[in-house]
Amino acid sequence: MAKVFDPIPPQVLEAICRGIGDIGQGLSGTDINKYLQDCRIENPTPDITKWKRLYNAFDKKQHGTGNANDILRFVQLAVHPSRYINFGADYFTGIVANLNQPFSFVGLELGVDGKFRNVIASKTISDAQKRANTLLQKLQAREVHADIYRYCTAELLTENYFHAVFETTKGVADRLRYLSDRTTDGAPLVSEVFASSNPILIINNFTTETDISEHKGFANLLIGFFGMFRNTTAHIPKTSWVMTEQDALEIMTIASLCHRKLDRSHKIR
Incomplete structure (x- = not known):
């Protein structure tokens, strides 16, 4: 770590x-x-609570060296992704997101690759929470389709899962209308665009039995997607449907799959 990092303030x-x-x-x-x-890093109080043990050790070290380099090196070792393979990507992403809230106040961010990078320092709790948004990080880790972010960035940054899902489903419908030049919505839109005979869009060569089966299956997926998630979020209040982060992550992953299928589509009439 060639760069010298300033000591970290006590509260951070x-x-x-x-x-x-x-x-x-x-x-x-x-x-x-x-x-x-x-x-x-000397461990002056090895038998007390873990976080207090760390604080005493880190505080003494950076007072002695005048920098936080050894502290950051410790974090990189303790929170290296290879250590958490058996616990899953979501568990590790949650750890990183939790640590990035305080780190953001000193202009640092720990990536899921285990490396620090410089960021604009947070000044408020809201800034720190946006920087550490776990849903956004998990979507990025899954490499979801770029159009997911285009339609609901604001909702993602505030961790508003209910509205993030709503905007995501609207985004799939909006893109389908754009590609097909139609103005309807939901199931009627899908039925028209991906009709079994004389469709407007196809996602494959639409020649073999397998092609046609995939075509029909995708249409059914879209109809179910809109019926279960778009229509529900459009007609009930947020308080009546508890949308968890895990629910939002999985629904938005389905939306990403739909966008990728639409990437391969082409208009035939």
């Missing part, structure tokens, strides 16, 4: 230590002691 350092201490699975007290030793 405490939040970082609390975040590391809360990791639980994948990072034991024994692991913490080992990584402190590997980073040449």
